[in-house]
Amino acid sequence: MKIIVLVKQVPDTYGERKLDPSTGLLDREASDTIVDEINERALEVALRYKDKNKGTEVVALSMGPASATAALRKALSMGADSAVHVLDDGLSGSDLGWTSTALAAAVAQTGYDLIIAGNESTDGRGGVVPVMLAEHLNLPHLSFLDSVGFNEDVVSGERGTESGSLAAHAPLPAVVSVTERAAEARFPNFKGMMTAKRKPLAVLTLSDLGLDPAQAFAGVGRSVIKTTIERPARTAGRKIIDEGNAGVELAEFLAAGRLI
Amino acid sequence: MSNILAFIEVSNTGQIRKSARSLLTAAAALGTPVAVVATAPGTGGSLVDELGALGAEQVYLAESDQLGTLLVAAQLEALTAAAAELAPAGILLSNSIEGRDIAGRLAVRLGAGLVVDAVDVRLEGGQILATQSVFGGAYTVESAVDGGPAIVTVRQGAIEGQAPAATPTVTAASVATNAAHSAVIDAVNDATTTSTRPELRDAPKIVSGGRGLGSKEKFVLVEQLADALGAAVGASRAAVDSGFIPQTSQVGQTGVTVSPQLYVALGISGAIQHRAGMQTAKTIVAINKDADAPIFEIADFGVVGDVFTVVPQLIEAMAARAN
Ligand SMILES: Cc1cc2nc3c(=O)[nH]c(=O)nc-3n(C[C@H](O)[C@H](O)[C@H](O)COP(=O)(O)OP(=O)(O)OC[C@H]3O[C@@H](n4cnc5c(N)ncnc54)[C@H](O)[C@@H]3O)c2cc1C
Ligand SMILES: Nc1ncnc2c1ncn2[C@@H]1O[C@H](COP(=O)(O)O)[C@@H](O)[C@H]1O
Numbered sequence: 259m260k261i262i263v264l265v266k267q268v269p270d271t272y273g274e275r276k277l278d279p280s281t282g283l284l285d286r287e288a289s290d291t292i293v294d295e296i297n298e299r300a301l302e303v304a305l306r307y308k309d310k311n312k313g314t315e316v317v318a319l320s321m322g323p324a325s326a327t328a329a330l331r332k333a334l335s336m337g338a339d340s341a342v343h344v345l346d347d348g349l350s351g352s353d354l355g356w357t358s359t360a361l362a363a364a365v366a367q368t369g370y371d372l373i374i375a376g377n378e379s380t381d382g383r384g385g386v387v388p389v390m391l392a393e394h395l396n397l398p399h400l401s402f403l404d405s406v407g408f409n410e411d412v413v414s415g416e417r418g419t420e421s422g423s424l425a426a427h428a429p430l431p432a433v434v435s436v437t438e439r440a441a442e443a444r445f446p447n448f449k450g451m452m453t454a455k456r457k458p459l460a461v462l463t464l465s466d467l468g469l470d471p472a473q474a475f476a477g478v479g480r481s482v483i484k485t486t487i488e489r490p491a492r493t494a495g496r497k498i499i500d501e502g503n504a505g506v507e508l509a510e511f512l513a514a515g516r517l518i
Numbered sequence: 519m520s521n522i523l524a525f526i527e528v529s530n531t532g533q534i535r536k537s538a539r540s541l542l543t544a545a546a547a548l549g550t551p552v553a554v555v556a557t558a559p560g561t562g563g564s565l566v567d568e569l570g571a572l573g574a575e576q577v578y579l580a581e582s583d584q585l586g587t588l589l590v591a592a593q594l595e596a597l598t599a600a601a602a603e604l605a606p607a608g609i610l611l612s613n614s615i616e617g618r619d620i621a622g623r624l625a626v627r628l629g630a631g632l633v634v635d636a637v638d639v640r641l642e643g644g645q646i647l648a649t650q651s652v653f654g655g656a657y658t659v660e661s662a663v664d665g666g667p668a669i670v671t672v673r674q675g676a677i678e679g680q681a682p683a684a685t686p687t688v689t690a691a692s693v694a695t696n697a698a699h700s701a702v703i704d705a706v707n708d709a710t711t712t713s714t715r716p717e718l719r720d721a722p723k724i725v726s727g728g729r730g731l732g733s734k735e736k737f738v739l740v741e742q743l744a745d746a747l748g749a750a751v752g753a754s755r756a757a758v759d760s761g762f763i764p765q766t767s768q769v770g771q772t773g774v775t776v777s778p779q780l781y782v783a784l785g786i787s788g789a790i791q792h793r794a795g796m797q798t799a800k801t802i803v804a805i806n807k808d809a810d811a812p813i814f815e816i817a818d819f820g821v822v823g824d825v826f827t828v829v830p831q832l833i834e835a836m837a838a839r840a841n
Contacts, residue, residue, distance in 0.1 A: 355631065389619050398700050399619070421708045426589050426702060437772075477629060478665065482664050498819075505831025509839060510835075517780045
């Protein structure tokens with residue numbers, strides 16, 4: 259079985275993340291970039307299956323700038339067998355439509371039985387790329403899975419709904435996306451880090467994917483950023499140390515603000 | 519005026535979901551609001567009056583006997599059919615899981631531009647503009663969609679107000695689904711909680727608890743203060759991971775984003791990922807025994823103290839005031 263895990267490189271949520279106000283695009287200089295935590299969890303789901311089922315092949319796939327190589331090497335060190343990097347200047351500033359079009363072409367070229375993604379990236383918080391990919395490839399999807407299980411024929415799982423949860427299944431091939439409930443990711447071990455350097459990492463351009471931007475993206479609606487405004491940082495207000503009366507003082511503060 | 523489709527989610531027991539009001543309000547601000555609903559054959563008629571009261575000038579009922587058996591397939595076909603028939607300038611959905619599933623697939627099908635998690639929409643020079651709140655509200659970004667229609671998912675609880683009531687015209691169509699390309703629903707479990715507390719997403723007041731509460735039993739303190747304030751209950755990821763409370767209550771980067779009038783953080787350190795989900799609250803109150811906890815950097819009123827002494831005293835003082 260061949261599993262593709264979609265890995266996105268994002269600015270570290272522990273650092274300050276910035277947008278360039280003139281373009282509205284991510285200021286890549288401003289923060290450290292890392293593998294999105296949710297994608298490590300998605301990879302973990304694939305690796306657990308591989309641990310139990312010999313002959314499983316796990317491919318990490320990322321579309322992003324040159325620096326995304328680091329994200330893919332991390333995935334390789336955790337245990338992915340190979341990596342594919344979609345890298346092309348023509349893709350900079352891609353919106354959801356372009357991203358899913360390019361990823362669909364890369365996935366189709368790589369070959370797969372199951373595609374596992376994160377439910378939502380921490381930078382874009384779109385939560386739609388996996389399902390867009392499924393539509394491009396005419397595949398069933400199960401998104402936002404809090405738990406997931408699969409064998410060579412079928413994938414099943416549970417996800418939240420507005421009023422509870424639901425359980426569903428789909429025949430493979432399929433696209434799934436998982437939430438942070440699905441799995442806790444492993445750390446790369448020493449052997450993993452050593453072998454990661456020798457594992458294959460293919461770089462594909464748009465033309466390698468047979469995509470001519472003028473055609474692939476022509477007539478496709480695009481979201482275009484018009485303005486980007488930074489909110490002034492919040493400042494600290496009053497801070498008291500409890501000396502036995504803080505509950506009363508807090509009640510006074512809430513009353514003064516008509517909050518009680 | 520152009521048609522604006524609002525996709526109305528319906529629970530498996532046939533109830534219109536809460537997001538309908540804000541979607542129809544937003545749709546009315548952009549053009550002629552059309553409610554699109556996927557229903558089991560012959561059952562949609564009962565929803566028409568309710569949708570009219572929420573502002574729908576037209577109700578498009580797409581009937582499918584696959585509703586509830588295939589994952590979002592009937593809903594996707596409903597909206598695809600309505601879009602083909604009504605040539606909308608905009609298509610609005612809730613930024614729920616179901617809404618995003620449909621929006622993503624529909625955008626690919628129609629070759630339409632997509633903006634997700636909008637907190638506002640408006641019309642300018644005939645163009646639909648959608649506002650997003652990015653990186654936990656640190657930035658406000660306004661986008662347009664080139665090439666129509668614009669598909670926009672709207673953050674739950676973000677748009678207030680209500681469109682004027684209308685007497686809708688009704689269109690019924692039957693839609694076919696492609697079972698080969700859809701997941702099959704095996705079971706639907708509706709939560710049995712009969713909580714009278716407000717819902718987290720759009721509650722005006724929220725009390726959240728963190729790892730500092732120590733245990734599931736002691737987390738009850740958060741609920742007690744919430745009930746005294748008439749507030750919803752939230753939590754940090756550490757509190758969720760410790761099993762104090764279900765994940766649906768998680769506030770932050772990978773949880774719910776909230777923007778209440780009052781946010782009270784109890785035993786929460788204020789990690790940047792937690793702040794990303796609540797820092798746009800109007801007033802922030804924090805109680806934490808560590809004077810250096812980062813939550814104090816954004817708190818309007820901070821108490822350095824033990825939640826187990828300060829909160830009971832606060833509840834008492836509030837009760838005393840009420841008398
Ligand atoms: C990708 C990613 C996404 C994340 N998403 C989220 C998210 O959505 N939401 C989220 O919350 N976190 C998220 N986190 C986790 C975040 O980094 C923190 O680990 C988490 O918020 C810590 O929760 P906490 O404040 O409850 O716990 P801690 O950081 O352990 O803080 C507990 C606090 O309680 C105080 N305390 C202890 N006892 C008492 C007492 N008796 N009285 C008063 N105070 C007391 C302590 O002083 C301490 O400040 C995410 C992290 C990553 C990497
Ligand atoms: N540029 C990308 N490269 C690889 N995977 C991606 C990319 N963008 C999104 N994904 C995948 O889709 C998931 C959801 O992303 P999003 O729809 O952007 O929130 C991510 O967690 C990834 O698994």
